Amino acid sequence: MVGDALQDPVFVKHSRSSLLSETGDVVETSFPIKLYPSVKDLTSETTKLLEVDQAVINDQLDLVLQVYIYEVQEANAELYRKQNAGEVVLLEEEKTAEAQKMNAEAALFACQQAVAGELFAKQNEAEGLMAVAHAQGVYVLTLLNAFAGNYVVMKDYLMINNGVYQEIAKTNAGDVAGLKPNISVWTNGEHISE
Structure with missing residues (x-):
């Protein structure tokens, strides 16, 4: 019987238990104490508990690692x-x-083309005006030479040739006709009979 007691751990269930520590001090507890008959049993039980604790820790670490990996993947996916x-x-x-940019370049090109077209038209117009002025100068010089340098005779010729006198006569005739003049003839008292 004594051998059996050494083989199995003994649970002491008192409200207060007392044990001797390794230093010989009395340790009092208020929870059940498991007594081991040998150090080997205690070491074996402690090793088992440590292995169980380590397994629980490893399981928890695996779970935390899986959660971490999942959250990292979610964060990477969101990023x-x-x-x-x-x-x-x-x-x-x-x-x-x-x-x-392309619209602006197209608008710039269109504007440049429009300005270039206007410039070309103005240059051609200016060249045309210069050619007309030169031709008129040659014409006037030729006329002046034909009239022996007499400017008054040349002016009268140009006015007659361009119909200026005829237009003046028409305008004056129209103005007089529009007035409808009432002409009275005064005499010295002598009556003229027809």
Whole structure:
């Protein structure tokens, strides 16, 4: 019986238990105490408990690691989505900017062409006016030489040739006709009979 007691651990269930510590001090506890008959049993039980604790710790670490990996993957996925959204927005903005640049270049080219066309037209008009002025100068000089340098005779010729006198006569006749003049003839009292 004594051998059996040494083989199995003994549980002491008192409200207060007393034990001797390794230093010989009395230790009092208020919970059940498991007594081991040998140090080997105590070491074996402690090793088992440590292995169980280590297994629980490993399971918890695995769980924490899995949660961590999942959260990292979720964060990376969210970052990837945001980066892709940002890249899409950036790409759209680049395309919009490129389109605006092309529109501006087209407008500039059209404006340059319009200005170049206006310049060409004005240059041609100026050249035409210069040619007309030169031709008129040659014409006037030729007429002046034909009239032996007499400017008054040349002026009268140009006015007659261009119909200026005829237009003046028509204008004067129209003005007089519009007046409807009432002409009275005064005499010295002598009556003229017809």
